Amino acid sequence: MQKLLILILIVVFQSVALPQDRKINEVQKIFIKIEDGLNNGNTDKFSNYFGDKTYLSLSNSVTGYYSQNQAFYILKDFFSVNKPIGFRINNQVIEGNSPFASGTLKYVTKGNRTSSSVFISLKQINSDWVITQITIN
Numbered sequence: 001m002q003k004l005l006i007l008i009l010i011v012v013f014q015s016v017a018l019p020q021d022r023k024i025n026e027v028q029k030i031f032i033k034i035e036d037g038l039n040n041g042n043t044d045k046f047s048n049y050f051g052d053k054t055y056l057s058l059s060n061s062v063t064g065y066y067s068q069n070q071a072f073y074i075l076k077d078f079f080s081v082n083k084p085i086g087f088r089i090n091n092q093v094i095e096g097n098s099p100f101a102s103g104t105l106k107y108v109t110k111g112n113r114t115s116s117s118v119f120i121s122l123k124q125i126n127s128d129w130v131i132t133q134i135t136i137n
Helices: 002-040 068-081
Strands: 050-058 063-066 082-093 100-109 112-125 128-136
Touching: 002 082, 002 100, 002 112, 002 128, 050 068, 063 068, 068 082, 068 128
Parallel strands: 050 128
Antiparallel strands: 050 063, 082 100, 100 112, 112 128
């Protein structure tokens, strides 16, 4: 009887833990794609995660909510002027319903090296994770 109870507890624990682990893995994969895209100035790497309304706040004074298409082109334009030379996520919180990450983007603008703080947040809508905010200031 005791072995059966232990087996039931293991099965119940695994059924609770596995969806949480899967969520964490999905979120980590998205943050890796975003990190890679920002590091190379390649918006294509993560643009499929933009939601219907993604909030952008950029150092070039662009601020507001944008559609998936608009967000893609705004960031693409931003990176055509501000050439990334490095980006690394140095803080992330992946638990909860609104995971977020932050880091520092180093880039060249008009021949000058500069850096900006970056903040990215996600939200799960239905079963899909979407980027709700990107701030580069």
